[in-house]
Amino acid sequence: MSKESTESAEACQESKAKQCHDCLGVVFATLLLRLWLGVRALQTGIEKFAGKVMSEQAVQIDGEAYDADLTEVASTKGYALDNYHGIPESMKDTFAGEPLMMGWALKVYDFVLGPALLILGITILLGIGSRVSLFLLGLLYVSLTWGLILIKQDSGVAWLGIHVIMIAMALNWSKHNRLCILKKW
Amino acid sequence: MKRREFLSKSGTVAGAGLILGAPSILKAAEGNNNKVNVALIGMGKQGRVLFEAMSNIPGIHFQTVCDIWDYNLDGGAKKVQALQGHMPTKYTDIDELLEKEKGLDVAIVATPDFWHSPHTVKCLDAGLHVYCEKMMSNTIDGARAMVRAMERNKKLCQIGHQRRSNPRYRYTLDHLINHHKICGTIVNINGQWNRAVKSSQDIKYSKRLTIDSDRLAKYGFKDMHQFMNWRFYRDLSGGPISDLGAHQIDVFNWFLGCQPKSVFASAGNDYFKTREHFDNVMAIFEYDSEQGPVRAFYQVLTTTSAGGGFYESFMGTDATIKISESAASSSIFRESTAPEWDDLIQRGYLRRKPAPPKPEATDGISSYASAAPEEFTIPGVLNKPPHQNHLENFFASVRGDATLNCDARHAFESEAPIFWVNPSALQKEPIIFTPEQLQV
Numbered sequence: 001m002s003k004e005s006t007e008s009a010e011a012c013q014e015s016k017a018k019q020c021h022d023c024l025g026v027v028f029a030t031l032l033l034r035l036w037l038g039v040r041a042l043q044t045g046i047e048k049f050a051g052k053v054m055s056e057q058a059v060q061i062d063g064e065a066y067d068a069d070l071t072e073v074a075s076t077k078g079y080a081l082d083n084y085h086g087i088p089e090s091m092k093d094t095f096a097g098e099p100l101m102m103g104w105a106l107k108v109y110d111f112v113l114g115p116a117l118l119i120l121g122i123t124i125l126l127g128i129g130s131r132v133s134l135f136l137l138g139l140l141y142v143s144l145t146w147g148l149i150l151i152k153q154d155s156g157v158a159w160l161g162i163h164v165i166m167i168a169m170a171l172n173w174s175k176h177n178r179l180c181i182l183k184k185w
Numbered sequence: 186m187k188r189r190e191f192l193s194k195s196g197t198v199a200g201a202g203l204i205l206g207a208p209s210i211l212k213a214a215e216g217n218n219n220k221v222n223v224a225l226i227g228m229g230k231q232g233r234v235l236f237e238a239m240s241n242i243p244g245i246h247f248q249t250v251c252d253i254w255d256y257n258l259d260g261g262a263k264k265v266q267a268l269q270g271h272m273p274t275k276y277t278d279i280d281e282l283l284e285k286e287k288g289l290d291v292a293i294v295a296t297p298d299f300w301h302s303p304h305t306v307k308c309l310d311a312g313l314h315v316y317c318e319k320m321m322s323n324t325i326d327g328a329r330a331m332v333r334a335m336e337r338n339k340k341l342c343q344i345g346h347q348r349r350s351n352p353r354y355r356y357t358l359d360h361l362i363n364h365h366k367i368c369g370t371i372v373n374i375n376g377q378w379n380r381a382v383k384s385s386q387d388i389k390y391s392k393r394l395t396i397d398s399d400r401l402a403k404y405g406f407k408d409m410h411q412f413m414n415w416r417f418y419r420d421l422s423g424g425p426i427s428d429l430g431a432h433q434i435d436v437f438n439w440f441l442g443c444q445p446k447s448v449f450a451s452a453g454n455d456y457f458k459t460r461e462h463f464d465n466v467m468a469i470f471e472y473d474s475e476q477g478p479v480r481a482f483y484q485v486l487t488t489t490s491a492g493g494g495f496y497e498s499f500m501g502t503d504a505t506i507k508i509s510e511s512a513a514s515s516s517i518f519r520e521s522t523a524p525e526w527d528d529l530i531q532r533g534y535l536r537r538k539p540a541p542p543k544p545e546a547t548d549g550i551s552s553y554a555s556a557a558p559e560e561f562t563i564p565g566v567l568n569k570p571p572h573q574n575h576l577e578n579f580f581a582s583v584r585g586d587a588t589l590n591c592d593a594r595h596a597f598e599s600e601a602p603i604f605w606v607n608p609s610a611l612q613k614e615p616i617i618f619t620p621e622q623l624q625v
Binding site (some may be wrong): 054055056058059060061062063066067069070071072073074075093096097098099101103 | 230256352353356360388389390391392393394413512532533534564565566567568569574
């Protein structure tokens with residue numbers, strides 16, 4: 001083997017090792033990003049089912065319960081299907097007053113938002129059709145952004161903008177996505 | 186000591202002239218009847234708040250809903266349907282409702298202020314018991330008419346000063362102020378409701394939900410903007426001092442057990458220049474209470490959220506109790522010269538807050554300042570929506586199991602001074618009350 005070819009083989013091996021080293025970093029970065037976006041969507045969806053469970057530990061005055069409605073804490077957090085609220089109650093009227101917001105669309109969105117976040121969170125975490133799931137999540141965030149623009153919640157718009165940038169990064173690195181149940185789509 | 190036990194033992198005090206604090210002698214004549222048929226009159230924002238609170242109370246049948254805005258009417262009816270499984274009847278006109286609906290027991294009135302009196306009087310005259318939102322009316326004569334209708338028809342009429350049924354407020358008044366007298370002599374009161382500019386903006390509406398002009402005119406609104414923002418108009422509302430101030434000024438009068446003898450107010454259109462009502466109001470009430478003279482300052486500012494939102498502070502020679510519907514905004518401050526409270530703390534009447542670190546003196550002023558008072562808290566928090574206890578008290582009274590905590594006559598006595606705040610500010614003069622100004 002000539003000296004040149006030996007050097008070339010070594011350079012090639014070195015390049016491969018470097019590529020592999022870089023690749024591992026991108027794979028980890030992609031996994032972390034997927035994990036973050038999945039957890040963010042899933043837990044946000046779960047929180048749509050959160051509500052209050054009223055406390056029953058009455059305040060004791062002179063060793064006796066004073067009034068059943070006067071308790072040590074007002075409520076604790078609990079989850080139930082009955083608690084479901086896609087759009088927070090306090091924001092529904094604000095949205096309903098917006099000329100560009102269709103009433104029917106608001107109802108559909110209210111119904112769909114929580115389940116959509118839950119499903120997309122799960123598919124992103126498990127790697128089921130990751131690219132389509134990420135794209136749909138991005139669309140969901142764009143729709144939320146539109147709503148917040150209407151009611152002038154600029155900080156929320158900026159916050160969602162960061163989410164969309166993260167989704168774009170995850171899509172850009174999708175070829176490095178590993179540990180997927182369904183790689184197609 | 187339990188609340189009920191205390192109330193029964195302190196009944197003689199209530200009977201000894203503390204008319205504003207005394208429970209109502211009115212009670213529904215009917216005996217126990219579990220199912221109460223309810224008409225919801227007004228299903229706007231406050232109507233829905235009341236409905237949500239009532240949805241936790243057993244034995245209520247929401248028979249019918251009335252609102253002039255289809256958006257509220259349909260939305261409210263659907264909420265009722267979701268709760269009780271069938272659709273209530275729906276009306277845009279209260280006269281038609283009262284004519285057609287049979288078997289109603291109760292009306293819950295949550296319409297704009299200028300409709301409170303006509304709607305309440307109609308319902309009382311139709312033989313219903315009424316729970317009506319505060320402020321009773323936008324005019325003092327409207328409020329008077331409500332009291333007369335209640336007494337003429339011998340029906341119950343509770344006004345929505347919900348703090349009167351809040352166990353934290355009742356506990357504070359009964360135990361801490363009246364029984365243990367932890368404030369010593371109350372000499373000053375300070376209260377406020379401050380709201381940021383952002384929260385004081387015009388309420389918008391979707392054009393496609395506009396009510397036709399004939400219907401708006403029939404119910405006293407010149408256009409949709411006025412319908413959505415009736416609180417800004419002098420003919421429709423008492424403005425911020427009645428929208429927000431009524432809550433706290435009612436507590437002043439309830440806790441002191443008397444009406445003020447004068448009011449002096451200053452107010453202006455400082456930021457919202459085109460609105461008919463003042464956006465910022467400051468008022469001083471003077472009292473000759475049983476324990477001596479008391480001066481009460483109240484401010485409602487719709488241009489700032491600074492200063493801690495909404496609360497009432499009862500400032501005595503031994504302590505100040507700062508109370509609010511929000512437990513987080515409530516505190517008790519003990520003067521250094523007051524008797525020790527160790528026994529009360531041990532028995533659960535008060536909780537001691539951890540002492541804050543002593544600030545280091547960085548200027549010469551500190552040598553003139555009093556020592557910072559020790560801080561305590563009122564024990565417990567309300568574990569229900571804020572209006573629920575007041576509604577429970579109303580429905581228990583309808584069933585004959587309780588007496589009203591804030592019937593129309595007591596509410597009138599407490600609200601009457603509030604009607605004179607705007608006139609004092611307009612005249613830029615104090616108003617020394619005559620009996621005619623404060624009586625039904």
